[in-house]
Amino acid sequence: MYDAEAAEFFGRELTAWYRRGNRDLPWRRSKNPYYIWVSEIMLQQTRVDTVIPYFNRFIERFPTVSDLAEAPEEDVLKLWEGLGYYSRARNLQAAARDVAEKYGGTIPADKEAVSGMKGVGPYTSGAILSIAFNIPEPAVDGNVMRVLSRYFCLEEDIAKPAARVAIEGLARKLIPPGAAGDFNQALMELGALVCTPRSPHCLPCPVMEHCEARLTGRQDELPIKTKAKKPKPQHRLAVLIEDEQGRVLARQRPEQGLLARLWELPHIEAPYEAWASDEEAPNWLATTLGLEGMNVRLAGHLGDAEHVFSHLHWFVRIWGADRVSFDPAIRDDMGAAAGGLFGAEAVREAASAYEGREQERDGKAALAAPLSAANELPADYRWVDREEFARLAWPNLFRKIVGEHFDRS
DNA sequence: CATGCGTGGTC
DNA sequence: TGACCAAGCAT
Known part of the structure; x- marks a missing residue:
């Protein structure tokens, strides 16, 4: 499965592909850690197209950590209305109040501090650290699990928590030196646009020539994921x-x-x-x-x-x-x-x-x-x-x- | 580890 | 058209 040459190729080509062109998203126009943070919380289990207008309204109303920290809760919830998973909004504001108090409103470039923020789990922590500060931490979401399951032909059930932990270890090794932010975003960009859940678009894929699933014709069978229960x-x-x-x-x-x-x-x-x-x-x-x-x-x-x-x-x-x-x-x-x-x-x-x-x-x-x-x-x-x-x-x-x-x- | 937690798009 | 899916986290 894991092949050192294929791994090096993957990091290099994928990062280059991302740098050649990527989507112009509101939170990509700066490296403002607050913007990255807000966007990553909104993007949890939520599509990019849905998030964009919410993100723009939110940043307009709460331009800084302090603005968010000082706002009435009902204003925050109103801006979150329709986005779902509302505890995200309340955790975000609680964390903003912590950041305002403990760090004077500046998000620290520090793994323990970021991981300790309410509503920030392993994925979001890695995303903030790598995208905002270029710190070499993996950011493993559903896209990344799907892409890497295919590229390395991993047969673990990605619905299980253990799979995320294992893939995190792999993703950490793949980060090209000095390019954590671009590489992590490249992985997610590939998952969102090319290596999609159903019928992946292998021909335009920048890493298809070393993709184990593609090479063995199994790109439509991976990843393995047990079905969710009916509501x-x-x-x-x-x-x-x-x-x-x-x-x-x-x-x-x-x-x-x-x-x-x-x-x-x-x-x-x-x-x-x-x-x-x-x-x-x-x-x-x-x-x-x-x-x-x-x-x-x-x-x-x-x-x-x-x-x-x-x-x-x-x-x-x-x-x-x-x-x-x-x-x-x-x-x-x-x-x-x-x-x-x-x-x-x-x-x-x-x-x-x-x-x-x-x-x-x-x-x-x-x-x-x-x-x-x-x-x-x-x-x-x-x-x-x-x-x-x-x-x-x-x-x-x-x-x-x-x-x-x-x-x- | 399993479950609770929203909503809208897609085929 | 129902099932699946989307940049997860808390407990």
Whole structure:
């Protein structure tokens, strides 16, 4: 597999190929470590064409590490809206605050320091060190694993973490002296434009003459990669309710987990049978929200939406409501439970506190609490008008649903 | 090591 | 048209 002559040829020819011509990308116009860093975070699991406009807006709004460090979190999330993997944005800002504090806003040309930044793993660390500072560190992403699997006919399953570690060792040996940045980018450029996942373009490839896969006709069989699992179906019932001023009731998601800190319509998971039945759905929805202290009067099925995440497939049915109130006792329980608890755990905690008191009080009295729009809202809930809707960060699913609602009204 | 974590493009 | 894919990281 590994051949010293083929390895030397690879580094030399690939770097030369890259230097002869490469894509003009916004983050390639300087070696500003901050630009390289931001671009590499955005490029994690995300296509170049998607990232370009996000990168330009982000740098315009936050030109330096300090600007990012000092910004309100909601501004950062708004600029990240639609890009996905939102913890990247929050980690990026947390790291910017660290860099501002510890290093005066300058990213150090130091492996330990860069590797220690939030959201920076082995790939991104190598990318920043090599591209911004030309430090000879490998930067092994999916492109690099694919290219090297083919060039050296590696048969390791690149879906497994161990494969990345092994290929990193190989990639480190391939870096031509003094050319780490260009070589690492050349590898990724080749993977993106020539040595593509399906039907690689071998004829124009600058290193085809020593490519082991090409020489043995196996370029279409490599790399070996086990298939990902299908997203798990989940049925959800959401509530769309507006107040007298046409504002929509929204809530902010918790700090951790899926779509952390983004805004959404109140919604809950339901078994398919309840979800699908126009008789059962309102009961399920009202009861479940009631356990969270939100009492609603449902008024009809408004429409459906579907959204696929990496690991979940949401089927969302939107129900209109005309009355809403919040149970103050529950709200207080939520606040108490939130001391040290988050998300679903806090809800369970509040729900059990609620159930305990419900028994003391005889049954379902609390669920039949008076409906009124004049109640105080829990901390994470808000009535949102058109302007605030535009200012807050929403996952695509709810941005579409609420956006279409405002377009109609 | 496996799983959770978004979205849009492509065939 | 559903499955696969894209410059991964945290836990």
